[in-house]
Amino acid sequence: MIPVEALTPFEARIEHAELVETIARWDEAYHAKDAPEVPDDVYDGAKRRLARIEGRFPELAAKSPIRDKVGAAPSEGFGKLVHAVPMLSLDNAFAPEDVAEFDAKVRRFLGLGDEAPLAYVAEPKIDGLSINLRYEGGRFVSAATRGDGAEGEDVTRNLETFPATQLPRTLGPDAPAVIEIRGEVYMTKADFLALNQRQEAAGEKLFANPRNAAAGSLRQLDPKVTASRPLSLFAYAMGEASAPPAASHWEYLERLKAWGFVVNPLIRRCDGVAGLLSAYESLGEARATLAYDIDGIVYKVDDIELQRRLGFVSRSPRWAIAHKFPAEQATTLLEAIDIQVGRTGALTPVARLTPVNVGGVVVSNATLHNEDEIARKDVRIGDTVIVQRAGDVIPQIVGVVPGKPRGAVPFVYPETCPVCGAHAVRPEGEVIRRCTGGLTCEAQAKERLKHFVSRNAFDIEGLGEKNIEFLWEKGWVRGPADIFRLKARNDAELLQRLENFEGWGKRSTEKLFESIKTRSAMGLERFIFALGIRQIGEATAKRLARHYGSFGAWRAAMLAGTEEARAELTSIEDIGPSVAGDLLDFFSEEHNVQAVDDLVAAMAALDGAVEDAKVIESSASPVAGKAVVFTGTLVTMTRPEAKARAEALGAKVVGSVSKKTDYVVVGADAGSKAAEAVKLGIATLSEQEWLALTGAAD
Ligand SMILES: [Zn+2]
Incomplete structure (x- = not known):
């Protein structure tokens, strides 16, 4: 391209006319059709060049028709759809023992003996993009991606390009008034290879694997592009339903087929751990010959009433688990080891590799975990190493390939921060070395x-x-x-x-x-999580938010500095002395308190605020916000089930009786806790009284 300073008036006039026309077309595509023709930086580059030409030749600017249009309402891209029932992720199992533990947990929760029959459904875990399809009055009305699980992108128009053999537009007259069908949009291996060949021929970008190709093809602002891509759909789960469509998951799958969905033909019903593991083995053998990628097998409790009783724990259902297939491995050269510094000062080693294809994905970085792991495996720069990738997990270095030339010197782990130069110390008994630079x-x-x-x-x-x-x-x-x-x-x-x-x-x-x-308006739990306090993950932030309710109450408790405040903190589920210590340490630093207050003030200046935590379920529940202790043996439900149900009603289940306890539910053979409750004058309830109070009695 000729530099603007070198343009002749004639060249400038021609280029100006072309730019004006092109930008007008891009604007039209962007604002009216919701389909940008070019990436932002190309658009901005053209606008800048136009401005510079007009700067040099002001007479052209006078004729420019598009200047005033700039800044029209920005497109939001996809609309958002809130999921009526959250789309959760599954816990993972990697070894047979994990599967046995899953089965044991389910049985414990339900109070089933080891020998009691318990049916599961085993399904291939398709490596694609999860989708929620909503039908009202038997008609397809909307489709959304999983997104963050709570809300996804509205891809209704894209799904409408699917043939009716993949996506039925109407269900039979027997369909519930509202039903959401969930499944996986995927691309077959053959379609993926063919698509990449076409992309390459057209000079377009290539996709890394079939899953990326499926996601990239579905999430197109222009549904015509989606229509041109070879996507497929398997249905396998349920979201909201106005009436239960089946008593078991297996029957539900049968109904999906009757409604015209494609259900994976390899799905099996099996009994107990042995049945699950044999399904795993046979699917593992078939894996390489399948037309599509799978990365594991999903086990679901078949009985839908049992699924309902089992419910959820934080982000995953208790009644399902994904059993992953073994990781893919490859060997490559370790070119360098970089040390990264995390937000809590943790130094982590990252391996820089000669790029290598590991099970369909090109890998050039991998984790080396920590100092001890490097020493234990004696990984050196210049070694040929084994790199492993399992699902979406960050690739890792498993070890050095024997019999290859070795790097000359053992790796020396730095004792200072590579960024700020402060000492990096490793406390006795910990594996992580941390930069002591703190705020600096x-x-x-x-x-x-x-x-x-x-x-x-x-x-x-x-x-x-x-x-x-x-x-x-x-x-x-x-x-x-x-x-x-x-x-x-x-x-x-x-x-x-x-x-x-x-x-x-x-x-x-x-x-x-x-x-x-x-x-600038943000819920308390995300606010707490966002502060990045050591050990305060999402689950802990949520518990803190639900316990204290408001930012003001939380802040006051953190700054109270009394034994009572500390005791209240450790009475919260899963918050032990170590987590409580990190939290209180954070607030004992004046500059942290200032930074938090400053943040709240800056949010308020934009008319925002830290919003109070929502108590899940109705606060009309008589036990919402109450601290409850269960003790002794319960008859109608197991202890974990009692705890889960109480929490679903907004109660806080705590382990020990204190002055702050509201109710002690006393089962058979209760011990010291019941006595303690009487001593402190706290209300004790029998199991039946508790059920009556929570409206769960028959
Ligand atoms: Zn540092």
Whole structure:
């Protein structure tokens, strides 16, 4: 391309006309058809060049018709659909013992003996993209991807391109008024190879594997592209249903077939662990010959009433598990070992590899876990190593290939932070070495920011790693509060506005400010998780939020500094002295408290706030928010089931009786806890009284 400074007036006029026409067409495609023809950076590049030509030849600017149109409402891409019933992920089993443990847990929960019959359904786990298909009055009305499990992308128009043999538009007259059918959109191996050949011939990008190809083909803003791609669909699960369509999962699959869905022909019904493992073995043998990729086998409790009783634990159902096939391995050269610094200062070694294909995916980085693992395996730079990949797990280095030339020197693990130079220390008994730079360590601060904006935390769209790095280097975002002041900061600039930088552009910048504004109102559990306090994961953040209810109450408790406050903290399920210690340590640092308060203030300045935690189920439940202790043997339900049901009603189930306990439910042969309750004057209930109170009595 000729530099703008070198254009003759004649060339400028021609190029200007072309640019005006092209940009107008792109605008039309983007705003009216919701189908961008070019990536943002190409669009922005064209706009910049147009502006520079007009800068040099002002007479052309006067004729430019498109200038005023810029900044039309940005497209949101896909609409969002909230799932009526969350789309959860499954727990994984890797060894036969894990499967036996799963079966044992199910039996314990249900109070079934080891020998009692318990039917399961075993299904190949298709490596594709999960989808929720909603039917109302027997008619197909919408389709959504899994998304984050709570809400997905509205891909209704894309699914409408599927033939009726894959996606029935109407179900029979026997269908419930509302039913959601779940399944997997996938691409066969042969279709994947053919698609990549066409992509290559057309100079388009290639897909890494059939799953990526399926996802990339379905998530197209232009459904015509989806229509041109060879996608298939297996149905295998249920979302919301106004009436139960079957008593067992097996019968449900039969009904799916009757309604016209494709159900995988390899699905089997089996009994007990032995039945599951034999299904695993035969599917494992057939795996390589199948037309599509599978990465394991899913076991589901067949009886739907038992599924209902088993319910869910955090993000997974208790009644199903995915048994993964063994990992894929390959060998390659270890070129370097980089040390990364995490948000809590943890130093982690990353292997840089000569790129190698591992089971269909090109791998060039892999984890080496930690210092001890490197030493134990004596992995050296220059070694030929075995790299392994299992499902979506980060690839890892298993060991050194014997008989190959070795690297010359053992790897020396650094004792200082590679980023800030502070001492990196490893406390007695721990495997992780940490940078002691704290607030002064740039690496930690950046990682904390990346965590803060990540999907399960504040989920700020348009603020990926690259942009965080950019804003950090610019000095505009050094802490979470700065994110919420970014627009004000940008508006105050005269020349250095974000939209003038390479890779930003007006549309992207506006979109970013919009998503920041949206996120200035944030639920307490995500807020707590986003702070990135050591050991405070999603599940713990959720428990804290549900226990304290509001930001104010939580903050006050963390700063109270009394033994009572600490005792209350450790009375919360799964919060032991170590987690409580990390939490209170965080709040004992004045600068952390300031940063948290500053963040809340910055959110408030955008009319946002930390929203109170929602108590799951109706708070009308008489036990919502109450602290309950179960003791002794229960008759109508097992202890885990009692606990799960109480929690579903919003109660907090705690292990020991204290002044803060509201109810003690006393079963047969109760011991000291019942006596303790009487001593403290706490209400004790029999199992029947408890059932009556919670409305579960017959
Ligand atoms: Zn550091």
